[in-house]
Amino acid sequence: MSRRDPNRRDLNRRDPSRRDLLHGTALALAAAVVPTGPARAAPVTIRLGYGEVPGDISPLLFEKTEILRHYGRSYTVEPIYFQGTSVALQAMAARELDVSYIAFSSLGLAILNGGLDLKVIADVAGWSSKGHQGPEYLVRADSGIATLADLRGKVLATSARGSGFHYAMLANLKKAGLVEKTDFTVVEVRLPAMEATLREKKVDLVTATPPFLQTMERNGGVRRLFRPEDAMGEVQSLVHVARAEFLREQRAAVVDFLEDSIRALRWFLDPANQTEAAEITARFTKRPASVYQGWVFGRGDFYRDPEKTPDIAALQRNLDTVHDLGVLRRRVEVAPHVDLAPLAEAKARLGTN
Structure with a gap:
């Protein structure tokens, strides 16, 4: 008659804790192999180049996430600061950015010299347009x-x-x-x-x-x-551009990004939200809110189209000015480098088309 080793556990007489553990493991394995519907894709990270805030308010639009519909679902934003748009352009060329603020001047150089396929997709800011303060x-x-x-x-x-x-x-x-x-x-x-x-x-x-x-x-x-307008008239100073490849590959995420941008911009431009908007700006810039109270997002600030629609006619005139200065070796036609279809889709969702 064999003798049972007292140090050996009887696997047929499991204690309750072990039984529960094995039961839970079995359920987990079953869940892993039983289809439960399509898995949600991870949000697309949009690397966003921006400049001095509040001249460029792009990163602020994603600070108040509770008013956004798609953030964290189809896309997220990684804001990256650049002192000037000419520097941001270098990052675009190095594929370190997906969307960026770009001045009219840098856009012209990118088209002629950079070998970059960029598309203007939205407005960022205008100088002294519609009675607003410019530089x-x-x-x-x-x-x-x-x-x-x-x-x-x-x-x-x-x-x-x-x-x-x-x-x-x-x-x-x-x-x-x-x-x-x-x-x-x-x-x-x-x-x-x-x-x-x-x-x-x-x-x-x-x-x-x-x-x-x-x-x-x-x-x-x-x-x-x-x-600036003393020599240039109205200035479409800053626009958002996207790498054409990124726009093709992640179009749905870009449309969601633009829809949320408009939704947030409306909130920031609403005078009823001015106090909180100034506080958000102050937290982001680490300056006192009193610096911004009473003018930020109003007429004392740059003009921002509420639907983020860029003034392409002004942009063309601005590029012509840069050509006249001898900076661009030939005149740049901006129209082939504009793709406002994603913006139009975003606006249609919001009922503004």
Whole structure:
């Protein structure tokens, strides 16, 4: 008669905890092999290039996720900051971005020189359109600079060479008969540092945009000298572009992205939400909400089309200006590089077409 090893467990006399464990394992295995319907695909990550907030509010539109319908379901957004759109363009060329803000100037260069297949898909911002505030070029009130001609021999600051700010500056100075490098020097300064650079007399003229424009004027001692539209008319300053390949492969996610963008933009532009919108902007930029209260998303801010529809006619005129400056070796026709079909589908869902 065999003797049972006292250290050996009798698998036919399992304890309740082991029985429950094996039962749960069996159920899990069964669930794994029994079809339960199609699995939901993982959300598409849209790598989104953006600039200074609130000049470019693109990342803010995805901060209040409770008003979005598709975020986290069909797509998510990875916002990536770039000091200027000319730098963002390099990231697009390196396939490090899928959608990005791009100035009219960088778009023209991308079409001619970059070998990139980009499509304009939406509006980001316009300068001084519909009575809204755009960028201003400021000098010190005590500088003795009263006209553009007085900038001869001076040092002028822009956020980035090749940016819309840079070419709008050059267009105005060309009207005054001044040429870069020959008659004046241009240096790069980040927009938040413009005020200190001007007051410390390191430069003679700066580019000022909201909220830095408002802060500089509250502090006093500065004077507006000219604006982009003085030489260019209305400016479609920033647009969203997508890599054509990404647009083809992830069109459904892009439509959802645009639909949510419009939905969020409407919320931010609603005066009833101004206080909370300013607070969201303040949290994102790590600045006091008081900096934004009373003007952000209103007429003291850049113009943003409520349906994100870009002004293609203005964009073409702006590109023609860059060509006239000698930056583009030939005139660029923008129409072949525009695809507003995804935006139209997004607007149709929202009942705005």
